[in-house]
Amino acid sequence: MAFTFQINNDVVWDYDKNLLERAEANIPALLETEVRPIRIVERIPEDQRANDFELRESEKNILSLNDYSLGRDESLILDLGDHYVGQFSVDIASVGSPMDAPLYLRLKFAEVPSELYADSADYDGWLSRSWIQEEYVHLDVLPATLKLPRRYSCRYVELTVIDTSPKWKASFSNPLFVAKSSVSMDQLSAVTIEDEELKAIYNVSVKTLLDCMQTVFEDGPKRDRRLWLGDLRLQALANYYTFNDLFLAKRCLYLFGGMRTNDGKIPANVFTEPELTPDDTFLFDYSLFFVTSLFDYVEHTKDYDALENLYPIAKKAVDLALEQVDSQGRLVLTEDWPVFVDWSNDFEKSTAGQAIMIYTLKRFLKLAEAYNESEKAHYQQLLNQMVDFSKQALFDTEQKQFIIEGTNEVNVASQVWMVLAEVFDKRTNKRIMREMMKNHFPIKGIATPYMYHHVVEALFIADCSEEAIKLMKDYWGKMIELGADTFWEAFKPEDLEFSPYGSPILNSYCHAWSCTPAYLIGKYLLVNK
Template sequence: MRHGEKWRASWIWGGAEESPRNEWRCFRRSFVAPKGCDAAVLSIAADSRYALYVNGEWGGRGPARSWPEKQSYDTYEVGHLIRAGERNTIAVLVMHFGVSTFYYVRGRGGLLAQMELLSEGRMLQTIVTDGEWRTVRHPGHDPRSPRMSCQQAFAERIDARLGSTEWVSPHYDDAEWERALTIGIAGTAPWTELEPRDIPLLAEESRYPSRIESLRRVEPIAWSTAIDVRSQMDPDSANHCNPVGYVGYLATTIRVKSAAVLTLGFPNATSHLPGVALNGAHIEASAYTGKPPERYVELTLRPGDNFLWLDVTHEADHGRNLQLGMDSAEPFELVSPFGEQIGTSASPFVSVGPFDRVEVIDHRPGRELSKNHEGYLRLRNCPSPSELTEFERWIRQVPKTLVSRDNVFVACIWSRRETRLQVPYELRHAIDSSPAPGVVPLFDEADTEMIVDFGLELSGYLAFDLEASAGTIVDFYGFEYMRDDYRQDTYDLDNTLRYICTEGRQAYISPIRRGMRYVMVTVRGASRPLKLYGLQVRQSHYPVAEIGAFRCSDALLNDIWDISRHTTRLCMEDTFVDCPAYEQVFWVGDSRNEALINYYTFGDTALVKRCLRLVPGSRSQTPLYANQVPSGWSSVIPNWTFFWAQACKEFVDHAGDAEFAVEMWPHIRYTLDHYWLKRDERGLLSIDGWNLLDWAPIDQPNRGVVTHQNAFLCRTLQDVAALARIARDPDGAELYEARAERLREAVVRWLWSDDRQAFADCLREDGSLSDTFSVQTQVVAYLCGIAQKEREAAVRRHIVHPPESFVRIGSPFMAFFYYEALARMGDYGELLADMRRNYGQMVELGATACWEMYPNFAVNRANPEMPTRSHCHAWSAAPGYFLGAYVLGIRPSSSGWEEIVVEPQPVDLLWARGSVPHPAGGRIDVSWRIVAECEMQVRVWTPAGVRANVRLPEGFRGTIERAEF
């Protein structure tokens, strides 16, 4: 929308439901563009996501994530797509989630669009969303596809036989479509404010595979599904992402004509394995086989109906589907335990309960889930259907909408038999640039599976071009890691797409973002060999230039810097995200470190500012601010809020943006004042929340006094006192300085152990010090200036030479703070040694991005073979910052980098060179080389007007050359 123009469009939707679950809806508006039209500006917003086409040409996708009450909209210049004097069509696919996710708060289905047609800047015509638009539910999309994960929306199931892509063309006949329903004018709730996109549209580029990793003949299992038990037990949970505890059962009947052996599988029992009974007999845990989290058990079925009883009681279900598979050599079917399903909307499953239900919010008081209900206890004896009559009021059919038609993830990781084959040379055409296709082999009574390697981690949209017979099923399953005979399957992430082919040549671009390196492609039910002309990922990321650079005499450090930069880019979307595969979530605390890494690799400030501004929107959930935003999960990690406040100060210092300090100061003060109210009688922060810092066995209980949180709050109070002065609030600055000192004194008094000469991890509920001492706690106490004089010396010793009993650093995220401490001490040798040791493991194991956890650290893993959960996680990309800041030695010494210091630290390197972006534009280049023992040659190039204080490292002499760009 042009500056100064007002919204004339209305929000529109279609169908009978305001917020249907997982609905894709097509919208069209055709019009004749006036002659003389030479420009067009189109502004658009949607709930939840849109894909835009103009005259059949790709327009863009969005909108940027936002709180519903401050709905983001995008604006496109589309004049080059408009045909003056001719018929034109705007076509929009709107994907409405109908459930809250970790990156979306449920609103209702809606589309808002306004296009202004211009001639030499003069308005000729305005096209707006209104009742003249046509709409239809996308006929080929399956709304029963399962959730991808508790963090995300839905996986994708497309039947190309039912829905043509021609609907985006201006020549398509939409006369049979319904007229759109007008919801209300711009400003209608829940989208009460509309805010223009404050960052550029994301970049997209095509990335092609590097090789076909494997080819297999696979025999599929008979049946699989995913059941959204959480939504069945608590229908209102669609409005939020808080964990739900519930007590209850699921049941179904397995019908066979003759006696049979059936394998029941729970291929993703990472957090919960239901209790199982068949025909009144419990299945013992010892009967299961399979390597966790995959659990399988053989059941003997009698002829006729077999009653399957599942105890699905869950302490805290975050929204993970119950994934089920069944396989038997004999035909079977599932039917309702109470006769045929009631109506076409009912599945063969019923729920019994819930007999109790609680919503779990970590920062609010709550009661524990009760499993003592008489009905629940009586039904643990595994009744028959006839015995359930007195529990009729507890029994509900599970609707088909909560039971997927299939489970592609299960079908991809569980097969009856598989045979590995050599990859035919001609199959390379499936991934090369040749116009000839790769012909996928066809097997009798079996499917064909091939795994394609893209060569590096990617984040974007799958696209393919193929020729097939109608009804051929092509399953795509993206994952991140395989090595030798080990494939790391994405448990808790259904990263799949099922595409059912129409007849002939066809192409498809998925509108669902995915992260992956490998794609398993499985062809099922083909009547003739499928021809694959091409497979690609439309890599999507925030548009940045590779301004930062680093090279040195150690090739390993160069590789480590490269994967750090690549990780950061992949985790820059419309916000920073933790990982492009599992979550795609803006975690507030992660982004503090990610912002610093970005400053040194890409130099962007707009995305950082956007992220910082989103956080106070969680005030409606909690005055303590949520740890991921915008999100339906109201969860608090106090450190994450503290890191956000620190990041605001760091942004102001980095960009020299005093007005941003003025803007953010009231929001910072608001939440820190609420945290100050959470102190106990000792003056220490004592809080209920997710009191996290590191994936390590440090003592950080979710209730009470945790040392690292108190220390970080102390530092935050110090930092924001300086921010208050920039924001012209000297009284606030004095208040927070005084609070910081009071808190520091309380931490030293109550959390220091004279016996261990160290800070304990926490206080127990009885007021005694924890027995657990960790490097993490000492690092935080040192960085935050808690310990002074003799205590500081002891803390430094524990950081560099920790006692054997101290818990060690457990994640690359915590390593960022560890490296900050080492740099402040001047121990650059240990900083590089740790980097080589831990990140070097990743490189050795083939990493192309930084992993969430260290390969040798087994906490929070599904099995010992699993080297990490996420293989691309920007909280881990610390080398992208520290190699530039300390090996090159480039750091600011004034706000806005008007003055800088260049102080290289060679350690054991012979040379290094590289660049760091300057926030005002341009870059700083540094090159240094050891020319003789203790003699260094340094060259520094800076933007004009930037003052550089160049210092040789202690004990070195040499020459310094300076120049300006």
């Protein structure tokens, strides 16, 4: 099953006023930092650059910016020196004869150079072109301060004069970017990472997380600027090992708890502006990640008040999911409530979905114990059925791999999620992962750090730490080699031009589900070191 836009107009929503008030009580005040460009850069001709992630420093000096006046079709690219999320302003004056026509200006904001090489007019993808960070502005009178009202996610700001008149040019000065986040690098505890590659990966992971931490854990500050459950689960884990902002984690859990369908189904994502609104998109595994995210939060904080408030919602989510499980312990997925697992449509996802259900039930049982759940034995029995079915019907003892029932397909996601669910013991899990690596490494056809995260964590769980570290370095480290300041939504090492939208101009190059090396390094490599 592939991810597609869902439109469910017949959904009836239940808004829990008490839970939403608790969510709103935890809205953070955004911290603001003034950032000024550090240099002027320029494009590299196609026949001279190795890839589209390169720019070169201009001979123009950023300290003399106002000396470089621009006329028709002339431009400058300002480099902020790092990735930021916030608002931009610049002072503009006219130079030369009196201003006899308006200034027609284009501003383009880019997270990475490939967005600057792409032509917006060529975009014809399935996502709305309104996400393109590009503004066209007319200014009738100069001098003026142009302060753009929108928020941007970028490192580079390109100023292009579409037209003035032959009599005068535009001069720019005092460019200012006001960066915003709910957290600061000052909140981080000092960590010692001796491996330089891992240290760099850790630092970029932290910056990715910081830029995604706004009034909620956003999935991407460029696009979609929403709170998604799959991203929240991973962001919260990374947050616990870095900024440890418990108020933001609590806020996000209460938002999902406070907006659900009248039968208890939890949406895959929610909007917070202009008002709190649940999206009519439902993903089977994402609904379960509310349960696991609550478990992670309670385990980390011992916040039993939150458990008291949110446990009934978690229980209902589990009950709804269990309606998809037959009497043998087999998960039966349906088209109207698909499992996501990963964007890729190159593999079948039912076995991974089965494992995610098991993974969730194990954590729900721990919540149930803390809540003094009277029906705990019932859930334990259902868990045992699902585990037994997985071992007997979905595990091929000759291949030492989990399969897709009916087709015998063997894929990475099936092995990874069954190992994360710890259906077998560590010794067997290690054999499963080694067999998977033998047949499926290097990984092909998977383009998200989301799925790569789960592969790496499964390797750690299966006591394959060397392989886990190598995969982190090969995947996230490759993004750094290409100049990443923050980690990307989608990346195929074998295809640097890959975009799920048909153009890099719509890719998100700072994305929540990509920040997890900070968690992986913190949990598996720094503890007790």
